[in-house]
Amino acid sequence: MAALGGKLTKRLVENHGPGRHGDGAGLYLVVDPSGARRWIVRVTIKGQKNRAGAPLRTDFGLGGADVVTLNQARERALEYRRMAKRGLNPRFNAQMDVPTFEELARQVHIDRLPTWKNPKHGDQWLNTLRDYAFPKIGRMPVDSIGQPEILMCLSPIWTTKHETAKRLAQRLKAVLDVARSKGLRSGENPVTAVKEAHVLPKVRVRAQHHDAMPYADVPAFYAELGARTATAARALQFTILTACRTSEVLGMTWDEVDLEARLWTIPGARMKGGVQHRVPLTDEMLAILREMRATASDYVFEGQKRHKPLSNMSMLMLMRRMGRDAFTVHGFRSSFRDWASEVANAPREVAEAALAHQVGTDVERAYARSDLLERRRVTMDAWSRLFSKNNNREV
Structure with a gap:
């Protein structure tokens, strides 16, 4: 992604005095009285309102100016604005060290490749998440996923595609278990919590028999x-x-x-x-x-x-x-x-x-x-x- 131009230059970033210095399009360099310099971006998230009912403007930190260059700050600010325009809260990506659910799921899939019986089984494992989980929670960091998000994935297909939903639940649980083992989450796995709470309706599944010729x-x-x-x-x-x-x-x-x-x-x-x-x-x-x-x-x-x-x-x-x-x-x-x-x-x-x-x-x-x-x-x-x-x- 090519960096956009703005009012600031590398020299100004290094020499500006205390205050809030705009680069344009919501990106600011904030210089503290101590001389510390950091980047923030102000965005308006589509669909969010403040207490007065007006569009809510929110500031997000992009990192210190000593480690994040001007061009990098512009690129990150552009991505945050794009997310906000789609109604996505950039705060979910503020913690750069926490992967999104999709990122971790794809890594788990790669790590488990040697254990699949054949490539088809591996593809099925990932495709279930791709079709029913990634569109809903794929961009969320793994530490932000709770029971509501799990229900959001399972509820639409729990009764109509019950076998698929059960496999989806197993795979959601596997990814979140890995997240916890890596220190990216804490507490009970929300898939387990949803199952033990019996919040999803009980589905009676008749045994499927293959039609055999006498x-x-x-x-x-x-x-x-x-x-x-x-x-x-x-x-x-x-x-x-x-x-x-x-x-x-x-x-x-x-x-x-x-x-x-x-x-x-x-x-x-x-x-x-x-x-x-x-x-x-x-x-x-x-x-x-x-x-x-x-x-x-x-x-x-x-x-x-x-x-x-x-x-x-x-x-x-x-x-x-x-x-x-x-x-x-x-x-x-x-x-x-x-x-x-x-x-x-x-x-x-x-x-x-x-x-x-x-x-x-x-x-x-x-x-x-x-x-x-x-x-x-x-x-x-x-x-x-x-x-x-x-x-x-x-x-």
């Missing part, structure tokens, strides 16, 4: 997919066979696959639970993998861009085109789980392990070191045989 109908649908040549069709077939999540299948790379050992190992970084998951490969799964080898891509299921995976919407859009928009891709995991329980009579721990679900308490999981791979292989072979008889692919 397992008896899945083989016929799988056969329809077999008649299609699109990569999305092969990816969806593989998803059905493995009962894995969309992101796990679409992010699958060839270095995760051991064809000789008939094993697909998904690293913990790509798993929802953060734990490595091994998938036993059946004959039907291997037939799909051998077919996809022809693409010579880094990813098993390559998208439109070379060496990039399919879009995460590709399989769902395919289902819609096939008239199965009443169901979801994730629902096939439920289809498998129902079949495993009702038809295969698979033990609960085997069926849950196939879905990469954590079962039992922390203590129980500590002793259950095995991932039941070979027992799962038997179950997955039986599941795959439902589909191999419904298509003509050579194994």
Whole structure:
């Protein structure tokens, strides 16, 4: 920002005697009888009135003239006037050593980058604050945020977007906790205070279930997919066979696959639970993998861009085109789980392990070191045989 001109010069700043010396546009050099020199700016904040009902003029200090140069004082005065014109009180920025909420939130986001499972999770964390907090409290210093400001962020979406509001509350709390740990705040976190006061209405949230295709109908649908040549069709077939999540299948790379050992190992970084998951490969799964080898891509299921995976919407859009928009891709995991329980009579721990679900308490999981791979292989072979008889692919 280029500094504006005014009446004062560097020489006048150094030599003016005691008094209040104007530079123009509300900026003054104040010289005390002791010889101390400091800058102030007088602004009229839009919308604020004094006791008589007239516009309220307020002076703000900009620092000592021995550390703040004339040009710096002009630049700061200009910024304060711009804030006042928009109805913002410059006092919130008077303490230059206290960051604004947005400044600290972005720094917390950077500090936590190594802990995100993937960049998408990190983006979601910041985007929630960007959309619902920054417009309201982003410019406020973190030591000025209390319960009213928290309610200002949460109330508009508490009932209409309750899950988003809960995540927003968690992220607001995290930023303010960091502020306190850095000595920028004191006292109770206002997010905690709002929660414990029960000032927000209680919201009843019904459990959201992914619409699953009945397992008896899945083989016929799988056969329809077999008649299609699109990569999305092969990816969806593989998803059905493995009962894995969309992101796990679409992010699958060839270095995760051991064809000789008939094993697909998904690293913990790509798993929802953060734990490595091994998938036993059946004959039907291997037939799909051998077919996809022809693409010579880094990813098993390559998208439109070379060496990039399919879009995460590709399989769902395919289902819609096939008239199965009443169901979801994730629902096939439920289809498998129902079949495993009702038809295969698979033990609960085997069926849950196939879905990469954590079962039992922390203590129980500590002793259950095995991932039941070979027992799962038997179950997955039986599941795959439902589909191999419904298509003509050579194994």
